[in-house]
Amino acid sequence: MASVQLTINGRPVAVPAGTSVLDAARRKGFFIPTLCHDPQEPGFGACRLCIVEIKGMRNLPASCVTTVSPGMEVETESPAVVEARQTILELLLANHPLDCLTCEKNGDCRLQDYAYRYGVKGERFTGEKHHYPVDLSNPYIARDLNKCVLCGLCVRTCDRVADRRVLDFAYRGFDTRVATAMDQPLGESACVSCGRCVAVCPVGALTFRSLAGQGRTWQIKKEPVTCTFCEAGCTFDLNRKNGRVVAVTPREAGPGRPLCLKGRLGMELRFIKDAQAPLLKKDGQFEKSSWAEALGLTEIIDRMRERGEI
């Protein structure tokens, strides 16, 4: 393909024709923030954070949907661009819970990263805020739509699984939200809990319930492992805190890769060393109990404890 010459922040850059300004800039190491950009399916152009200044263009175009042209002069961090990004972030934060204190995404949140970078505190605009109940109907995925920034990454990643397409935008305007068919809770929808939507969520709207309360993002080290259940070779992350695996989470799905719940649960069984507490049926109800009780060894273990043997 023909090569196109342009300048980004005063530096000459040559990229193949058809490249987006975003890709051209990122390839050269320039920082451009994005929330909705999906490298596998580029061109959504919704979040507007990737706007840049291009000489001769009306307004500030979104770099993810602008292709390079010869002689283009791009500024990725001009005062106009920074001001526009600050306003976009302020508007997003105007209807976002300031909940970093206990949010599971704290430390790995794009909205937070950009707010910090651009010095935005979320105090400028006040207005209506969503008060959706947190959807805990799915045993694996927590959905807090109050934190959703409507980037649509979850919708698009789910859409790529032909027989799923569980999520889409519903309602209009301020009421727009990502919903399942007929706006059912996730647990009652056709969702198979593969978790690919959680893996791409840039904020704390979708989180893994297995990680809730287990530790902050900066305390958890992720280590990739490949699932061996089938030949697809999906990768999962072992989440280690103080060296101990506390949860296994799916990594972003690769092209043509499915990711499934079976794989993840299998990985959990394989890698999480702590045996889960056994359940004993008492009065017709399963109740958590100790292994000592389940195995009928309570007395022996108590005696060993008394004698200081364990």
Add this chain to the structure above:
Amino acid sequence: MPDVNLTIDGVQVTVPAGTTVLEAARTAGIFIPTLCHDPELSSPGACRLCIVEIPGMRNLPASCVTTVSEGMEVKTASDAVTEARQTILELLLANHPVDCLTCQKNGDCRLQDYAYLYSVRTNRFGGEKHAYSVEEDNPFIVRDMNKCILCGKCVRMCAEIQGNNVVDFAFRGFDTKVAPALNTGLGGPDSNCVFCGNCVSVCPVGALAERDMLGQGRYWEIDRVRTTCPYCGTGCTLGLNVKDGRVIGVTSVPDGDVNGRALCVKGRFGYGFIHHADRLKTPLIKRDGRFEEATWPEALALIADKMGTVKQEYGADAIGVFSSARCTNEENYLMMKLARAVFGTNNIDHCARL
């Protein structure tokens, strides 16, 4: 000292008499949250987060100021203890800005750690909030008293370790605030602050921050590289805060070999030279009245040559050697050897001969 036997959360613990319950629990590896406690400072028992349940005692005593006694049965995480801790945290958060989004302390904040641990949200109590302006009256330390939880660690650090007594509690009740004399700010005319920043190193929340580190990076993006301060022969241990290969600040390490967490203004805040544009990175040789960049072999050869000429023409005592406090003992020793054995002069001195 005689030993005392007690049980903490069912675990048998034996500690010397006079130990606090907090120390005993921590020795046994049992977690108890604290905000105002510091092993190197006196214990005011102010924050009450370290409360535990001890059957037979009235209320929940603060473990940092309760000494162990024989046969004591301590519960550090009973329902009553957890509920009380949650309430304490909620009360602290009732008058604390919800600013983790951009707070420099995010990720290394004890209040945040404990709020997460005890699932405390901020919205239980509504009430008056402080609206102090952020104090930025000096080049080193930013004080945001809205975030202060009045643990008093900075007060005790300044008094007990630094020995400067610059800050103390001022005013009463809701208006209580940590302030220097006459509440004029650290950079104020009546402040004796020497900007050692040791108060910043003990602040458990975001009330005190290193000014030049603001906006430079988040806690989890920063590598802390343990090293020795090059400014003088004391050899304080400090932590270089490195992000993307650049030093963005200096912080104390908890267990500095000679200094603990204490540093001086130079060690803590004088790191600007590291990436300074004017920093000399090659030797310069003056040729025709102008300094020109040279290589080390060139420069050293020139020095040796000139020294030799001086010695030949005027004798060895025409040379004097002045060494530096920024050198280590070993380097100063070598300098002495160079002066006496190589140059042949006893004219050797040192800038820190105090």
